[in-house]
Amino acid sequence: xxxxxxxxxxxxxxxxxxxxxxxxxxxxxxxxxxxxxxxxxxxxxxxxxxxxxxxxxxxxxxxxxxxxxxxxxxxxxxxxxxx
Numbered sequence: 001x002x003x004x005x006x007x008x009x010x011x012x013x014x015x016x017x018x019x020x021x022x023x024x025x026x027x028x029x030x031x032x033x034x035x036x037x038x039x040x041x042x043x044x045x046x047x048x049x050x051x052x053x054x055x056x057x058x059x060x061x062x063x064x065x066x067x068x069x070x071x072x073x074x075x076x077x078x079x080x081x082x083x
Contacts, residue, residue: 001066003036010034020061023047
């Protein structure tokens with residue numbers, strides 16, 4: 001999934017992102033506001049990983065969101081309806 005789509009629907013996807021990276025605080029999520037670069041930096045800080053690993057994890061999430069959309073999962077269905 002193109003990250004621009006996630007950013008454009010950040011309020012919808014924020015909960016799924018919070019589940020994946022539970023160490024991040026609500027204030028951090030407010031600062032991220034769907035911006036991939038900021039998310040990567042916050043993941044690096046919170047989990048003590050490198051930039052490449054943070055980017056890989058973000059891409060894995062984007063891929064899983066796309067797969068959910070392709071399957072027609074309930075949350076993804078709302079996203080597809082906006083396209």
